[in-house]
Amino acid sequence: MPSTELPQQMSARRIDRPVPLRERVYQAMQELIISRQLAPGQHLVESELAEMLGVSRQPIREALQLLNSEGWVDLRPGYGAFVHAPTEAEVDQLLVVRAALEAESARLAALNTDAEGVARLRKLCAQGEAAVASDDIDGMVAANAELHRCVTELSGNQVLLDMVSQVDRRVRWYYTPIARHRGHQSWQEHARLIDAIEAGDADAASRTMREHTERTRQSYLEQRRENPEPEVAPVQVRSRRRRTAPGV
Amino acid sequence: MPSTELPQQMSARRIDRPVPLRERVYQAMQELIISRQLAPGQHLVESELAEMLGVSRQPIREALQLLNSEGWVDLRPGYGAFVHAPTEAEVDQLLVVRAALEAESARLAALNTDAEGVARLRKLCAQGEAAVASDDIDGMVAANAELHRCVTELSGNQVLLDMVSQVDRRVRWYYTPIARHRGHQSWQEHARLIDAIEAGDADAASRTMREHTERTRQSYLEQRRENPEPEVAPVQVRSRRRRTAPGV
């Protein structure tokens, strides 16, 4: 029974409001997908998920709706849900969109420039360079994500932030190989980007960000070409198929 | 491998598959919101909607999830759903994002330029100009929407198309006054945009689109300043409050 009392220690929420189950299911499933425990293409059976997560089908369904609207799973109306399997073309398109949105973020951030924000950026940049120096891939990825997010926050455009975050989650899978591929250069570009933002030079900031994300995209394409399908578990069969009980 | 892969059976896509109830509810509610029959800020009670539309609460809930993820309603976890009431700042931000995405669309469309697509654009442009000539506001809005959509389609980027469509639906409310405000000039700009796309001049196309959407945004801001709240029904009370049932 899911009536398990959990110590409501999440602070991001309003005072003591229980996080809806659907949201926890959403989070859990997103992580299962990112970690490949739910493989791309896999058929998701509601009752199995319900059992696996210890809840009823209802919150599962609602979470699936959400995951669908963000491109994590595909819903075939009469049939079921499938973990979305992004093609190379699709990831490429996502990176193009991301490039456009982030270039706009940088432009607006430069127009909104503010000393405190620039300081945050510098700090993150330093963290990233440190990660490069110690060859810490995960650290690079993390600092990179935070830095980009910070730029978008500094744009002051909440809609933009939501959108970039959404796109970003969908391509997060692909950052690790990219970071491995061009870690050092990437952080030089970040430094120049911050210079432009600090100077309030909107065009330069936009252009620098665009070139930066464009190189990231190129890097992805090269990586993928060298390593076409990065350990994609091949559709890991849905469920043990109970043979029809032979009556005899 | 003696490929016994099912040949035609693969397209077993029933043409008359029954549209899921949740989707019809989604459509219906979106139209109710656009037509202001459900007013911004209004509290949506699931059971009332269910009764109004003649279905159970389940498809209502699923539709609400969808409407929430697209910004049509706000979901307050413990409490309920409310028709989203966009602020001026939010609409402005949406228009900024739209400008960035559409500029990218135009850029890509110019790179992908193709005679057949340009012909479609020209035709839509002619329709729009005809609508301007006959002072047909709705015609202008429709032709405008189709033209912009067409440009994004020509970009060849499906992700971009999805994203632009989503943003576009959220600002559709505001197109009519804008069209009324600057109908004629708008179509001159469209013509120049198409020229740039036809010429394959990506920078010009991008710049033209950006200036165009930027003027649209300015037009919105002016309009809104003249007419701060375009007939927003003020939160039309939720439900007749049944006095405590007087028993027998």
Next chain:
DNA sequence: ACCTCGACTTCTGCATACAGAATACTGTAT
């Protein structure tokens, strides 16, 4: 051996039911 037809299984879609949470109301005290 291949294809077709038919029944079975399983799953989704939808409806209903129940418990807890949040709100709004009412009465009382200051």
Next chain:
DNA sequence: ATACAGTATTCTGTATGCAGAAGTCGAGGT
């Protein structure tokens, strides 16, 4: 009159049940 507390009520969140549709498997015909 205002503020506060207690109570009542409504609504959401979640679980469960049921019917129909989609897919699958197997048998029989060609």
